[in-house]
Amino acid sequence: MALLTTAPAGADHSGPARRRAAPPSEPGARAPRRLRLDVLGLTPFAAYVLVFLAVPTLLAVGSGFVGADGGFTLDNVAALADPVIVATFVNSIGLSLLTAVIGAIVGAVLCYALLAFRAEGAVRATVAAISGVLAQFGGVMLAFAFIATIGLQGVVTVWLRDVWGIDIFADGAWIYGLPGLVLPYIYFQVPLMVITFLPALTALKAHWLEATLTLGGTRGAFWRRVAMPVLAPSFLASFLLLFANGFSSYATAAALASQGSQIVPLQIRTALTSETLLGRENLAGALALGMIVVMALVMWGYAVVQGTAARWQK
């Protein structure tokens, strides 16, 4: 701690000090060896990332091109055009889009409401902590929470039935199907929006509003003509992140939907664990390839939009 105050970035004392620390030999002679040592220092991490990130990703994508006989084939990739698989991709993309739109809007409204509270006060801290938990810690527990809420004997289900006479499952137990995923997904999308969008909203300068008002504009005009265009890239970037989050989510769906595989992650599970069809595990590779392509497109869009957003946040 003390070092923070005793080591200012002053050039005045570093000159002689550096000379004292430098070895009596030629500095140039030592440099290459030190550089080699530094590069050596990077190797453990590089090796780790290679084995546990690069290799698995390449294996996952590569296995999509391997046939049951171990040779190269395009059959698995061609299987992506299968109507059932196309439908799963459409389901996945639709679910991610829907929950990302709702999550982004509700999350943005929540961020706006948070501006009414002190930046480092207890309210924002609590909301931030809750958002962190719900955005990253959901998964299986989220499935339990929604079974307890709108499951067949859930609190809300029973309340609606007993008090209002509404049977939300009159058309079947949709909670265990695709529609049942919408509410749980929103439940982790909104907190993620709060985490990613709040910094952009707080970066909005109050003096821009002052300037607008001084020039005779209204608050409404400020939000429409100044704030929204400035926030648009950040909002879009957060939205894309939410989409990616929904698209790659597996745990909630796996714990909730015990049968069927309406979305791509569940389809991968089926392909990985299928015991009936030999060689199906390579279909998992093709599905993984499909997911990577979608994610790459989203992340590319994210990078483009972020570049625009960064210009405003300086």
Add this chain to the structure above:
Amino acid sequence: MSLPVRQRAATLAPSPLGGRVILAVIGLIFAIPIISMLEFTLRAADGGHSVEHWLALFDPQNARSYAPIWVGLGNSLVLSVGTVAIVLLLLTPTMVLIALRFPKLRRPFEFLCLLPLSIPAIVLVVGLAPVYLVIGRTIGTGIWPLSLAYGVTVLPYAYRAIQASIDAVDVGTLAEAARSLGAGWGTVLLRVLGPNLRTGILAACLLSVAVVLGEFTIASLLNRQNLQTALVVVNKQDPYVAVILSLLALAFAFVLLLVIDRGAVARRGIRSRRGHQ
């Protein structure tokens, strides 16, 4: 000069009342599933409410049916320790080295660390299965090697937390000052940079623990038992205990993240006070 303008004009925030109303409405809606979980755990066999399911958790008679939970929790704790070790011994030194020696590598390294965000865990599993087949053959099928995979999944979170700390202090000057006073690299890392990056490193570790405790995808598909897979197993026999433990885990993660946030605020407070001197 700008005083009159300032008095008239205003803040971007909604009115205090408006902010509270929005927060309360959304907060209430988000509280419903949590309250439902709580209500569910308090349901008694006779249709009323009681704490019998909470008490049952400590009943030795049920120990056998809850065994998977304790195994899973133990495994998750081992995995947390392993993942934190990766963050401390592998990621942090590499980040310091890059900050000190390879400033040009910063952007590519950031990209690398954030990459796992865009590779879904389910995709990673497809490729990790063959990797773990080899690992299983060479160093055994114990639980701890799984933390090597978890190290990758926590990489983006840990990177962000630590990098924020590295940006906040001038690591180059600190390291050079310490070196010029005769400190070795070990001393520089452990006694000079370590304490200065403490907040970020602590946040990275706590976030890693939270992510590992909540992880399901990889463990489930590689047939390993952790807290989450155990919850799914136990849920089939005794949904009450699964929900009770979920609630406890959520509360635990909430406290962890609150600690991170409060720690960061306290830290900022110290720095801004120092700035005023």
